[in-house]
Amino acid sequence: MWLENLRRTFLDWDAMAEILPIMLTVGLKNTLILAAFSTVIGIMIGVILAVMGISRAAWLRWPARVYTDIFRGLPAIVTILLIGQGFAGIGREIFGPSPYPLGILALSLIAGAYMGEIFRAGIQSVPSGQMEACRALSMSYSEGMRLIVVPQGIRRVLPAMVNQFISNVKDSSLIYFLGLLVSEREIFRVGQDAAVVTGNLSPLLLAGIFYLVITVPLTHLVNYIDHRLRTGKRISRGQPSSGLEEVEELNTAVSQERETTRFSGGSLSVEGLRLSYGALEVLRGIDLEVPKGTVTCVIGPSGSGKSTLLRSLNRLVESNAGVMKLDGEDIRQMKPEKLRARVGMVFQHFNLFPDHTARENIMLALTKIKGTGRDEARRIADARLAEVGLQGRGDHRPSNLSGGQQQRVAIARALAMEPEVVLFDEVTSALDPELVKGVLNLMADLGRRGMTMVVVTHEMGFARHVADRIVFMDEGQVVEAGPPEQLFTAPRTERLKKFFAEVL
Ligand SMILES: Nc1ncnc2c1ncn2[C@@H]1O[C@H](COP(=O)(O)OP(=O)(O)OP(=O)(O)O)[C@@H](O)[C@H]1O
Incomplete structure (x- = not known):
């Protein structure tokens, strides 16, 4: 009996089948848009924050520090509500009636704070000998940073960046607090709406499966890419290995x-x-x-x-x-x-x-x-x-x-x-x-x-x-x-x- 109850709560196939098309065309699409945009903008903010954060000038370091402390310290939902509702008037003037762009902005601001820390750690983890080699090859400091140190730092933090994308995928579920239009609903909202209608949790379980379908392969993909970048195409050393x-x-x-x-x-x-x-x-x-x-x-x-x-x-x-x-x-x-x-x-x-x-x-x-x-x-x-x-x-x-x-x-x-x-x-x-x-x-x-x-x-x-x-x-x-x-x-x-x- 309780088994049957559980089945009806979580595995109502009909409810799942009914919601599947809209989950794909509306929920998945919007979740990916929210996560992708906020990751890209977050990366841009993060690179700026990282460069400011490692600068020798205190007037650049401090604002980066304060920004990071604020947006990393606040719960995501607080930032989303403060930005999405607090700036609703300005948002309407710039973007029209939908709170969706402000949601992306809020997610980007949060992601930027984390990305900044990730990039800063990555850049600082590049051995100082790399910059020395750049300078010895007659590169300026900024050329060395641009051509070698920053790309190397970013490669080192690639897995952390994908983790941030995964966080953004999950955090996008909070955007619904801003009151999205039907066409703007993301995976969670689609699942939750359907759960209310059907009276069981099957649509929400389907939403959960959708999140896993996005995030699990990504984790494995990034591990593979990281390994590949670290070792390059495997080439055997060939014969010479001894001094002679x-x-x-x-x-x-x-x-x-x-x-x-x-x-x-x-x-x-x-x-x-x-x-x-x-x-x-x-x-x-x-x-x-x-x-x-x-x-x-x-x-x-x-x-x-x-x-x-x-x-x-x-x-x-x-x-x-x-x-x-x-x-x-x-x-x-x-x-x-x-x-x-x-x-x-x-x-x-x-x-x-x-x-x-x-x-x-x-x-x-x-x-x-x-x-x-x-x-x-x-x-x-x-x-x-x-x-x-x-x-x-x-x-x-x-x-x-x-x-x-x-x-x-x-x-x-x-x-x-x-x-x-x-x-x-x-x-x-x-x-x-x-x-x-x-x-x-x-x-x-x-x-x-x-x-x-x-x-x-x-x-x-x-x-x-x-x-x-x-x-x-x-x-x-x-x-x-x-x-x-x-x-x-x-x-x-x-x-x-x-x-x-x-x-x-
Ligand atoms: N960037 C630096 N800041 C402060 N002190 C330094 C720095 N680089 C070197 N020193 C100090 O300067 C002194 C000379 O160092 P240097 O590396 O030129 O000696 P070296 O003769 O090449 O020694 P070794 O054969 O051990 O490399 C050492 O006491 C070292 O600790």
Whole structure:
């Protein structure tokens, strides 16, 4: 008996069949319109709020904060009633008699507050190395944000965005409080009206099923898309995985082009360079001469200021005093983006763009910043990849390459901009030991071909055999500098002797 009662309450097939067409043509349609519009407008509001929220300017941060606190803190129904009924007069003037557009607006305002927080978290979760790589590739801050950081941040929060759409689908059921026209009813309202007429809950159960039909596949779809975006098209790494094979990979790539093309490197000179982080004086009057076409290795204990010196040469950090010249031109007077197009940089942690293939990593700055045509950029990218022994791997995402291969892509990316000088910041420190040699061989090859290079390294073998000149730094100063043989066989200072005693 009670089973029969339950069946009549929830599973009245006739009532469901009767309401089905209107559920589809009116309820589903309106629910999707409400959710879609409020999600799109919410995304726009959210992006603005996120950019304001991470701004350095307090007058931008605060309004974003207040907005978010209000619309995230209020129950959705309160916002909907306040907007829908409070602004009914203005709404009528702008949109006509229907409260439907005001309902969309209210849902959008609520969604915007959540979206803003989602985007902000996504953008802030992008490693700082990504922006650094953008700047080193001569992008401005806003170009780096637009081309790499924001898209990457958004991809990271894609599942959260779809969750927000699902929330909007559900919150759209509250719009009926504003008194919608019959043709504007959404799924819940259609179900509820029918439930009143039939006197049972079957139409409402049907409404519930409709909500699930929208939301459940979406959840699975987004998980799939997220997985796909994260890993790219699965490409097997192919054979080279051991260090020996990677060295081989590079050696067999010694093409005619690599044999014959020589770089026309530029020269650097630094005098009295000083730099402080707050009260901490990190560079204390550095003098440095890097003649064109030479390799200078900077060695020294941890914390001696080697990376900071390198980063001040392409102005990723700004020095406080001193003179730096590139081919006789004052570096501190140049536009940073112009300087960085001439002085490339390769980082310890590669800083490749993970959502782009190896080829796209190289093409991006060429097409978007240098203005090279796509076909030409593609040709350059493939040639540079071939040079570093990675022909045939242009379609691989960084995650499908070994650390050594990733670092070689990063070197190819820097070379593609045709720099006059390349700065290498401990580029083998993050590599598995067996992958180091492949990268060092490549760097030695660049040096032989006349690239001007400044290399911060802990690889003493490389420094000794490849460098033209070694600079030993300690406590923010150049303690000794000279040809490798001189420093390695007859160090003059106690500090260098002690350093060699520890690292050799
Ligand atoms: N952004 C920063 N803000 C404050 N201090 C910093 C910053 N970057 C570096 N430092 C400090 O400056 C000093 C020199 O750092 P730097 O990275 O240049 O040394 P390093 O010789 O390259 O060391 P390592 O070999 O460990 O990388 C260190 O004491 C470091 O903690």
